[in-house]
Amino acid sequence: YTPIGPEDDILVFESRFESGNLQTAVKVGDWEYDLVVCPDTNTYGNTQWFFFSVENLSRGSSIKLNLVTMGKPSSLFQKGMQPVVWSKQEFHQGNGIGWVRGAGISNIEYGKTNTDKHLLTRVAAALEVGDFCEGVAAIEIACQAASFVEASVLTFEYTPHWDDDTVYFAYTYPYTLTRLQNFIKSMESSRGGQKYLSRYPLCRTLAGNRLDMLTITSSREESDHGLEDETMDEEDDHLALHETRKQYIVITARVHPGESVSSFACEGLIRELLSDSDLARKLRAKYIFKIVPMLNPDGVVLGNYRSNLSGRDLNRVWNQPCKFLHPTIYFTKKALSRYTPLALFADLHGHSRKLNWFIYGCLPPRKPRMRANIPPFIPPPSMRTRDAVITPLMESSENYVLSAKNCYFQMQPQKESTARITIYKEFTLPKCLTVEISFCGCEEKQFTIKDYLHIGHEIAEAFGEMTDASVELPEDLSEEIIKKFIKQAEKAAANDAGSDSDPEADLKLPSRKVVVKRRRTVVKETKRKSGRRDSKAKNKNDDSELSGTSIELCVAVACLRQSSEECSEVEVTTYHTTSYGNL
Numbered sequence: 001y002t003p004i005g006p007e008d009d010i011l012v013f014e015s016r017f018e019s020g021n022l023q024t025a026v027k028v029g030d031w032e033y034d035l036v037v038c039p040d041t042n043t044y045g046n047t048q049w050f051f052f053s054v055e056n057l058s059r060g061s062s063i064k065l066n067l068v069t070m071g072k073p074s075s076l077f078q079k080g081m082q083p084v085v086w087s088k089q090e091f092h093q094g095n096g097i098g099w100v101r102g103a104g105i106s107n108i109e110y111g112k113t114n115t116d117k118h119l120l121t122r123v124a125a126a127l128e129v130g131d132f133c134e135g136v137a138a139i140e141i142a143c144q145a146a147s148f149v150e151a152s153v154l155t156f157e158y159t160p161h162w163d164d165d166t167v168y169f170a171y172t173y174p175y176t177l178t179r180l181q182n183f184i185k186s187m188e189s190s191r192g193g194q195k196y197l198s199r200y201p202l203c204r205t206l207a208g209n210r211l212d213m214l215t216i217t218s219s220r221e222e223s224d225h226g227l228e229d230e231t232m233d234e235e236d237d238h239l240a241l242h243e244t245r246k247q248y249i250v251i252t253a254r255v256h257p258g259e260s261v262s263s264f265a266c267e268g269l270i271r272e273l274l275s276d277s278d279l280a281r282k283l284r285a286k287y288i289f290k291i292v293p294m295l296n297p298d299g300v301v302l303g304n305y306r307s308n309l310s311g312r313d314l315n316r317v318w319n320q321p322c323k324f325l326h327p328t329i330y331f332t333k334k335a336l337s338r339y340t341p342l343a344l345f346a347d348l349h350g351h352s353r354k355l356n357w358f359i360y361g362c363l364p365p366r367k368p369r370m371r372a373n374i375p376p377f378i379p380p381p382s383m384r385t386r387d388a389v390i391t392p393l394m395e396s397s398e399n400y401v402l403s404a405k406n407c408y409f410q411m412q413p414q415k416e417s418t419a420r421i422t423i424y425k426e427f428t429l430p431k432c433l434t435v436e437i438s439f440c441g442c443e444e445k446q447f448t449i450k451d452y453l454h455i456g457h458e459i460a461e462a463f464g465e466m467t468d469a470s471v472e473l474p475e476d477l478s479e480e481i482i483k484k485f486i487k488q489a490e491k492a493a494a495n496d497a498g499s500d501s502d503p504e505a506d507l508k509l510p511s512r513k514v515v516v517k518r519r520r521t522v523v524k525e526t527k528r529k530s531g532r533r534d535s536k537a538k539n540k541n542d543d544s545e546l547s548g549t550s551i552e553l554c555v556a557v558a559c560l561r562q563s564s565e566e567c568s569e570v571e572v573t574t575y576h577t578t579s580y581g582n583l
Contacts, residue, residue, distance in 0.1 A: 002263070005134045007063075008056070009056065009058065009131070010137055011033070011054055011055065011056055011057065011058065011063070012054070012055040012056050012057075013025040013033075013052060013053070014052065014053045014054075014055065014122075015051065015052040015053070015055055015303070017053075017172050017523075018176045018177065018178060018300075018301055019051050019257075019300060019301065019302075019303045019472060020051045020052055020053075020303050020355045021037050021038045021049060021050060021051055021052070021303030021304070022035060022036075022037055022050065022052035022300070023037060023038040023444045024036040024039070026034045026065075026167060029064070031061065031062060031063045031511070032062060032063070032064040032065075032066070032067045033063065033064070033065055033066065034051075034065045034066045034068050035052070035065055035066060035068065035543070036132060037049070037050045037052075037067060037069055037302065038071075038302040039295035040299070040302075040305055040306055040307040040311065041299075041302050041304055041307060041309055041310075041311060042307070042309070042311030042515055043307055043309075043311045045303040046071055046258075046306040047069045047070060047071045047151070047170045047305065048070060048071045048072055048171065048258060048303035048305045048306075049304070049350065050067055050167070050169070050170065050171050051168070051170040051171065051174055051303055052168070052169060052458050053166055053167065053168045053169070054162070054166070054167050054169070055166045056166075057162075057163075057164075057165045057166070057379065058160060058163055058164070059160050059161060059162040059163045059289065059369035060159065060160070060381050061159075061160065061559075062157050062158065062159045063157065063158055064156075064157050064435075064562055065155070065156060065158065066113075066153055066154075066155045066167070067153060067154040067155075067429070068151065068153045069198050070110070070113075070115045070151060070152040070153060070154050072150060072152060072285070072352065072353075073112075073151070073152055074110075074152075074353060074436070075110050075152070075353070076156070076352060076355075076439055076440040077110040077154055078110050080357070080440070080446070081439065081441075081442065081446065082101050082102030082105055082108060082171050082465065083098045083102070083103075083105060083108075083154075083170065083171065083172075084100065084101050084169070084171075084172055084173050085100055085103045085104060085105065085158070085167060085168070085169060085170055086098060086099050086100070086104070086167065086168040086170075087103070087104075087160075087162065087163060087165055087166075087167050087168075088145075088166040088167070088168075088461075089162035089163075089165040089166075090103075090161065090162065091162075093162070096333035098244075098290075099170075099174075099449065101446050101447075101448070102426055102550075103168075103313055103394065104119065104157070104158050104159050104161060104248070105156050105157070105158055106157050106159070107155070107156060107157045108154075108155070108156045109153075109154075109156070109190035110152060110155075110470020111152060111153060111155075111380075112152055113151050113152060121207065123327070125139050143284070146191075147246070149553075158562050161260065164488060170398050171258065171439070172260055172261060172350075172439050173260060173264065173449050173452075175254075175263035175267075175550065176300060176301075177209065177263060177294065177297045177300050177301055179507050180263065180293055180294050182213065183246050183267060183270075184214070184293075187271075189388065190274065192274035192275060192276070192280075193274055194360065196217060196219070196274055196284055197211065197214060197215070197220060197274060198214070198215045199212050199215070199358045199495040199497055200212070200213060200215075200371050202214075202292070202328070202331045202335060203328065203330075203331040205297055205298045205308075205309070205326045205327060205328060206308065206310060206325075206327070206528075207297075207298045207301070207309055208311040208476060209297040209301065210297075211292065211295070211297065211327075211328050211331070212292070212293070212294075213290060213291065213292050213295075213332075213335065214270065214289075214290070214291040214292075214293065215288065215289065215290060215291075216270070216273045216274065216289040216291065217287065217288040217289060217290075218284040218285050219247065246286065246287055246288045247286070247287055247288070247342070247462050248287065248288050248289075248290060248339040248340070248341065248342045248343060248495065248514075249277060249287045249288070249289050249343055249344045249346075249463060250289075250290045250291075250336060250339060250342065250344075250345045250346075251266065251269065251290070251291045251292070251295065251345075251346050251347075251348065252291075252295050252332065252345075252346075252348070252419065253266040253291075253292070253293050253295065253347070253348035254293065254294040254295055254296055254300065254348070255295040255296050255302045255314050255315045255329075255347065255419070256296065256299075256305070256306050256309075256315065256349065256350070257296050257299030257300040257302070257305065257306070257348075258305035258306060258311075258348070258350070259301075259349050259350030259439075260306065261296065261337045261349035261437045261438075261439060261447070261452050262349050262350050262352040262437060262529075263293065264449055264452035264453055264455075264456070264457045264499050265348055265435070265437055265452050265453070265456040265459065266291070266293045266456060267293070267346055267453060267456060268452065268455060268457050268459075269291075269456035269457070269459050269460050269524075270291065270293070270452060270454035270456070271453070271456070271457075272456060272460040273289060273460060274379060277420075279461060279464055280460075282464060283463065283464055285344065285459065287582035288339075289341065290335070290339055292328075292332055292543045294327070295305055295314060295328050295332065296308050296328065297328075305373045305471055308326070308328075309446075309522075312324075312326060314326055314328065315347075315418050315419060315535060316417045317329055317417060317418075317419040318333065318415075318417055318419045318422035318423070319416060320358060320566070325349065326480055333423075336423065336427065337427075342427060342429055343425075344429075344431040344432075344433070344463065344466065345419075345420075345429055345431070345432045345433065346433045346435055346459070347420060347433070347435065347436065348435045348437070348459075349434055349435065349436050349534065350436070350437055350438075350439050351436040351437060351438050351439065354403070354436070354438055355403065355438045355442055355443060356406065356438055356442045356443075357401055357402060357408045357435065357436060357437040357438060357442060357455055358402065358403045358404070358406035358436055359404065359407050359408070359433050359434065359436070360408060360409070360420060360433065360434040360436065361407070361408075361409040361420075361428070361431075361432070361433050361434075362409060362411055362420060362421060362424040362432050363409035363410070363411070384438075396526055401441075401442040401447075401451075401455070402458070403438060406436075411424075414527050418434070420432050420433065420434045423551050428446070431466065435459060435502050437452065437455060449455065488503070494516060495545055499553075533539075
């Protein structure tokens with residue numbers, strides 16, 4: 001829709017741009033709108049990230065926006081977090097102001113909603129038509145309704161400061177694939193980048209996007225260790241890497257596309273490594289950094305919160321990645337096997353329920369019966385591993401936002417397929433970490449883009465201390481204090497269901513089955529066992545009620561939701577079939 005004149009006050013909602021994901025806007029009052037964000041591609045959930053624009057705003061005319069399909073029952077919005085805002089007029093009227101958190105926003109509320117009732121009404125209307133396409137669309141809507149049964153609503157009011165303005169709203173500061181590519185190009189042309197930075201593509205994604213890996217280290221003359229030539233073939237490259245005698249530090253980020261804060265931290269880390277500081281020279285001389293700054297570029301472009309194009313959480317496939325469905329994880333893991341000796345692995349994430357930033361590490365359980373699935377060559381737990389990680393973080397000079405009490409080193413069974421635990425076990429790497437950064441901020445303030453970039457600098461400082469052979473405690477930090485922090489962390493770990501590393505914590509919904517019979521839709525609840533549907537519990541009578549087309553669609557949805565221990569031709573065919581409606 002395009003406004004036809006100055007008297008036309010109809011608002012225009014838009015999200016057909018990179019990382020945008022608004023699906024529907026419904027006017028429910030004079031200046032109030034219900035907004036439905038798109039679920040992740042080929043899924044019926046993960047509706048937490050939002051990014052859209054509103055055009056034709058008038059100065060002083062407040063509007064009320066209700067995002068009615070937020071996936072999580074609790075959020076940092078309940079602790080004072082504000083959405084970010086970008087005003088076109090504010091930026092172009094000479095002020096140059098970009099993204100600002102909470103500018104013009106008031107009366108923020110976060111609670112439960114009843115969106116599923118509205119969607120099921122649409123299902124009944126669609127089935128009355130009797131058309132094949134309408135029936136398939138109705139099933140799609142019914143599945144959405146089932147996923148929104150316990151959805152939450154984020155409500156806020158916005159008052160424009162300019163006439164004829166276009167304003168962008170987002171969950172947090174967006175970081176697009178385009179921005180990443182522009183940043184890498186600028187670093188390649190910089191003084192430090194020309195000397196220390198190289199990049200090459202690991203693979204192409206399902207949508208054809210390029211997955212870049214960056215290499216940062218000093219030259220042979222500066223470090224007396226040498227630098228591998230990325231143009232060599234794999235065998236020669238592998239031999240050259242052993243001749244360098246440098247250790248490797250591998251860093252990944254943005255496996256979950258909605259966690260844009262991890263990209264800002266990764267950018268800050270890269271900027272520090274390419275700088276002329278004493279810390280950067282020390283790290284470049286001692287290590288070869290391999291950085292994958294965006295593991296899920298497809299999800300970022302599509303505006304997903306957690307999944308890739310095939311609908312999978314890529315941080316749940318590291319133990320058995322499929323070359324065809326999860327190419328970014330498959331080729332990143334394959335590259336890791338060539339980088340020896342490996343000193344440290346870190347995976348950067350964003351966290352939607354906790355403040356500050358903190359880390360998760362790996363430490364085998366003490367009880368012998370709980371160590372049954374731990375390889376025998378991994379040593380038993382000791383305080384030394386945790387001290388070597390926590391101590392450098394706590395003694396960083398400006399590390400006022402680190403939350404030591406939220407750092408923990410437990411390995412929960414439900415997270416066996418994450419990057420942190422998989423690499424710890426398969427590569428026998430004690431220093432294998434997940435870095436979690438709050439979407440909101442710390443107790444004193446909300447984070448800005450500058451703060452997230454600075455966290456990247458702090459991570460680099462911690463790496464410099466963490467990888468030293470010996471770790472000495474600072475004078476004001478006794479072992480008793482460290483043990484106290486560790487004890488608090490272990491206690492908090494048992495109640496960390498809100499972690500963004502846990503996909504089941506996003507929805508916490510009962511499993512639902514959609515049955516179509518005689519143009520009526522019935523939604524039946526079934527109990528969830530261990531987070532998965534029990535296919536054996538399927539009632540034979542339900543099969544007779546489903547038409548052939550409905551069965552095919554439901555099987556396609558079920559295949560996408562099952563774990564892909566084996567990548568079969570059926571799964572690939574199913575992916576192409578179900579992805580059409582979402583693209």
